[in-house]
Amino acid sequence: MPEVQLRKKFTAVEEIFHEGGPVSSVPLRRAASLAVIHNPFAGKYVEDIAGFMDDLKPLGLEMARALVAALGGDGKTVEGYGKGAIVGAAGELEHGALWHVPGGYAMREVLGDAKAIVASTKKVGGPGTRLDVPITHINASYVRSHFDSMEIGLADAPRADEILLALVMTTGPRVHARVGGLRASEIKGEDGLR
Amino acid sequence: MKARIRKLVTFVEETRTEMGRTVDPPTLRAAAVAVIENPCAGKYVEDLAALMTIGEELGELLTRRAVAALGMPATSVESYGKAAAVGENGEIEHAAAILHPKLGAPVRRVLGKGAALIPSSKKRGGMGVVLDIPLGHKDAAFVRSHFDGMEVRVNDAPRANEIVVAVAVTDSGRPLARVGGLTKDQIKGEDGLR
Numbered sequence: 001m002p003e004v005q006l007r008k009k010f011t012a013v014e015e016i017f018h019e020g021g022p023v024s025s026v027p028l029r030r031a032a033s034l035a036v037i038h039n040p041f042a043g044k045y046v047e048d049i050a051g052f053m054d055d056l057k058p059l060g061l062e063m064a065r066a067l068v069a070a071l072g073g074d075g076k077t078v079e080g081y082g083k084g085a086i087v088g089a090a091g092e093l094e095h096g097a098l099w100h101v102p103g104g105y106a107m108r109e110v111l112g113d114a115k116a117i118v119a120s121t122k123k124v125g126g127p128g129t130r131l132d133v134p135i136t137h138i139n140a141s142y143v144r145s146h147f148d149s150m151e152i153g154l155a156d157a158p159r160a161d162e163i164l165l166a167l168v169m170t171t172g173p174r175v176h177a178r179v180g181g182l183r184a185s186e187i188k189g190e191d192g193l194r
Numbered sequence: 195m196k197a198r199i200r201k202l203v204t205f206v207e208e209t210r211t212e213m214g215r216t217v218d219p220p221t222l223r224a225a226a227v228a229v230i231e232n233p234c235a236g237k238y239v240e241d242l243a244a245l246m247t248i249g250e251e252l253g254e255l256l257t258r259r260a261v262a263a264l265g266m267p268a269t270s271v272e273s274y275g276k277a278a279a280v281g282e283n284g285e286i287e288h289a290a291a292i293l294h295p296k297l298g299a300p301v302r303r304v305l306g307k308g309a310a311l312i313p314s315s316k317k318r319g320g321m322g323v324v325l326d327i328p329l330g331h332k333d334a335a336f337v338r339s340h341f342d343g344m345e346v347r348v349n350d351a352p353r354a355n356e357i358v359v360a361v362a363v364t365d366s367g368r369p370l371a372r373v374g375g376l377t378k379d380q381i382k383g384e385d386g387l388r
Contacts (some may be wrong), residue, residue, distance in 0.1 A: 011206040013263070014348075017199055045353075130349075149350040155324075 002040035041089035042161035060106030080170035088158035096122035144181025145173035226259035245291035254300035272343035281352035289316035309386035338375025339367035
């Protein structure tokens with residue numbers, strides 16, 4: 001399989017103090033790590049692409065570690081995560097699906113024993129395309145306070161023969177979460193759902 | 195702190211290749227962005243001193259955050275820029291009050307030097323409006339390799355009564371600068387121009 005050719009990395013960190021309501025004693029932090037890589041399958045139909053998932057593993061780990069560092073360095077503070085990909089015009093949606101395994105397992109590995117499936121989304125688009133990366137609790141997908149999202153994108157990516165890969169982590173619930181549902185304090189932590 | 199900050203966001207961009215050529219060392223750019231309440235929104239206010247004070251505070255806060263995001267000493271910063279976007283209930287003059295009278299001095303204090311004008315841009319807009327922060331060499335505005343720009347946007351800001359304020363710093367000029375002009379090793383550093 002081809003090696004991963006990285007054009008650019010990008011990190012965004014949001015620190016949210018309030019959204020019109022009471023100022024939170026602990027600000028919510030959201031971070032996104034983006035990587036723009038060459039799409040080795042661009043411009044043609046390639047049947048056998050799955051091996052590229054292994055090639056992406058080191059990049060996934062690098063991005064997951066960068067996220068923990070961007071959020072202060074302690075993986076225990078991370079409560080939510082998500083991932084996404086934007087495939088350039090000469091690629092297909094399936095190329096974005098290559099990110100599920102290396103992106104998701106990298107975050108689980110770095111965070112220890114995260115149990116929940118990593119929420120994800122993907123699309124094909126041009127430079128400047130925005131992606132709303134979904135976020136859920138790392139141990140129980142049904143925790144309602146942690147349903148969140150973070151918009152990501154880059155003005156100059158993905159070019160036609162590129163893929164923009166994204167990982168996102170958060171440190172807590174929405175800043176004014178108050179619509180009930182399963183709470184983080186009620187997680188059983190057995191099945192990754194509740 | 196006079197500024198009522200809703201959220202702080204940092205962005206870091208690291209370019210490894212450009213048009214297939216390795217950029218070695220990679221070029222780094224970082225921006226720190228504050229979303230603040232506009233104390234003068236919704237009415238005509240003659241005296242904008244409150245916004246000038248906020249500009250002074252944000253000059254220090256955002257420069258410190260941007261330099262920290264860059265991950266290197268403040269003395270390594272080569273170029274800088276600033277920008278603001280005012281929500282729909284404010285005036286462009288509010289952006290000017292934040293950016294121009296008092297924001298620059300703390301930026302230069304944090305960086306140690308900064309003989310050159312800090313390039314700036316401003317606009318009024320809705321949530322998600324894009325700010326193109328102009329960049330120029332901090333000690334000599336005519337250094338052609340460092341004429342650049344960095345795009346930032348925060349999808350949920352500015353709301354009508356908010357202002358988005360940004361400071362950007364870099365450790366270098368454009369990735370593969372090659373259009374001549376004054377180079378950084380020719381800087382005299384006396385007048386801020388050459």
